Each structure stands twice: as C-alpha cells, then as structure tokens.
Amino acid sequence: MTPDILAALEQAKRDKRPVVLATRLPSGEQRLLPDPEAPADLNEAAARALDRDESGTVKLGETDWFLHAYNPPLRLIVVGAVHIAQALVPFAVPCGFSVTVVDPRRSFASDERFPGVSISTEWPDEALEKFAPDSRTAVVTLTHDPKLDDPALDRALKSQAFYIGALGSRRTHAARLKRLRDLGHQDNALSRIRGPVGLNIEAVTAPEIALSIIAEIVAVRRNAPLPPKATP
Amino acid sequence: MSIPEVEDVLATAAAWRAAGEQVAVATVTETWGSSPRPAGSQMAVTKSGRMAGSVSGGCIEGAVADAAMQTIATGSPQLLDFGVSHERAWEVGLACGGKVKVFVEKLS
DSSP states (O other), X not given: OOHHHHHHHHHHHHTTOOEEEEEEETTOOEEEESOTTSOHHHHHHXXXXXXXXXXXXXXXXXXXXXXXXEOOOEEEEEEXXXXXXXXXXXXXXXXXXXXXXXXXXXXXXOTTTSTTOEEEOSOHHHHHHHHOOOTTEEEEEOOOOHHHHHHHHHHHHTSOOSEEEEOSOHHHHHHHHHHHHHTTOXXXXXXXXXXXXXXXXXXXXXXXHHXXXXXXXXXXXXXXXXOOOOOO | OOOOOOOOHHHHHHHHXXXXXXXXXXXXXXXXXXXXXXXXXXXXXXXXXOEEEOSSSSSSHHHHHHHHHHHHHHXXXXXXXXXXXXXXHHHHTOTTOOEEEEEEEEOO
C-alpha cells in the first residue's frame, strides 16, 4: 500500500466519508473508490459493497478485485444520561458505534459522568431533529420520563433508524404505546420499538442491562432471528 | 475511565510505520464455510515482531505472520489460500473447517 493511498483512506475515515479500497488480486495495485476516472462497473460494485456494508472479492471481466468497504461508524443516540447509559457507552463504542448522549438535565449529562463522550443538552426532539437518524442509526431511550422519552420516540419513529429501543417495564411500555398512538402513530410503526429494551437475559444491574441492549442492537443489525416481545 | 476504541488495525499499522517500523498488513479477502472472521478482517505485523488484529480464530495467524515477514523482506505482496485441502492449512489446522484467502502487503 502506497503512502498516498493510505493517507487518502485515513482522511476519508476522519471525514466520515464512505469509501472502498479496491485491490487488484494478486498483483496488489490499489485505488480508492468512488472515483470518476474508475471504470463504471468497478464504481458500481464499490457502491454495492458500501450499501451492504460488506467487503469481498468480485470478478469484473478477467480481473479479481478485493473491495474493502469503509463505512463511517454506525451511530447510537442514547436519550437519558443515566446510570445504564454510562454502562452502555463502553460496550457500544468498540462495537463500532459513534455515541451521542442526549439529556437536557445538565446534572446528568455532565462531562464528569461521560468523559470523552459526545453530549447534547438539547431537548430530545430538537436533538433528534438535528441528528436526523438514518438507516445506520440506533436510538435508545432510557430516561423513564415520558416528557423526555416520548418526543425522542416520536422523532425516531418518523426516521429510518434501524433500531429503536425504550427502557421500561411491560406495563410502562403499554402506557407509552398508548400515548404514542394518541400522537398518531399506527400499530405497525409502534412495533418498531423494542420494549422492554434489550434481549431477555434476566439482566439486573446497569452493566447487565447495557449488555442486553447492545446485544439486541447487534442482533437487529445482523438480522438475527429474535422472539417477539411478550405483550403486556 | 477510558472507553475502548473500535479496533482499527490499519490505523495501528500506519502509526507503527510512521514510528519507523517495517510493517505488513494481512487482509481476509474471501471466505468459504465456517470461517470465523469475515472478509476485511486485518492483522498487522512488524519486522520487530509486533502484531495487532486477527484474520482467523487464531489458527492461521502464525503462518500469516511468517508470510508477512517475507513480504516485508521482499516488498512483494502475496495472496495466501488456506483451506482444509491446503497442505499448509492442514499443517496449521483450520479447525473450523472453513477456507480463507488472505492478501499480505507491505506498507511502503
């Protein structure tokens, strides 16, 4: 790998720009895609690799190309700078998520409680408006406070977020769904919310609950078969 | 408490190179069957013996490190093929029963 290619690749990662490093096999010549000067079929194959978020070898004509997809990090928006959020961040970051914690209550959303983590003290609906969750974004609400959770869930349901989870018991969740129904959300949309949040591993402590949440997010992202949540 | 970063083997390799080490990077380019690491998984090796990342569940890292040393010495990339039918893989034992191709290149 030449220093130029390496520098361009590292720059794209810093800019959070999706790129593909294409390597001709076995000779090892490399180029970064998309590139208007590259053959159309190579650019198209690169776009597919980014879309599927999967690296692999493709044969174009007589040539084998290894296409290494470098997508920007997945995003996780955590509403509620609570104890479980503190436990969730250290699981989510190494799993590839760029995490933002949202909580207008400054005593919760402090740098001391979340060192090195991106924090927003805006109201959750405004924060979600700004972050515009896309199909590579997960949203988790943890405040237990309808004033904070509901506006976030309302916005998340209007987005393409691939995962929406809400902390709360089955009874809390049923009451929450009723309020969101009153806001005009249909049942099929509401079924996108994973509640009670997390895989059922009988989690008790904050780290255990955080583990169940990140495990469920990974399961949804990787299309693992999941049992339906028990209805209240 | 510091948060563990997402593992970025290439960035580690680049940092080692910038610090004056001679570095090769191995990347899984293709897998068949029950290979433990997907295409794109990487391992970095330095001439001085530092290693980061992985290209399998641990079964072929030794052989890949040997190949990386060769690539560091010659500057020529290699495309390695490990599978149950492959003599070398049998020797190193791909216990998962999978097959992988690994591309090894030097950071110039």
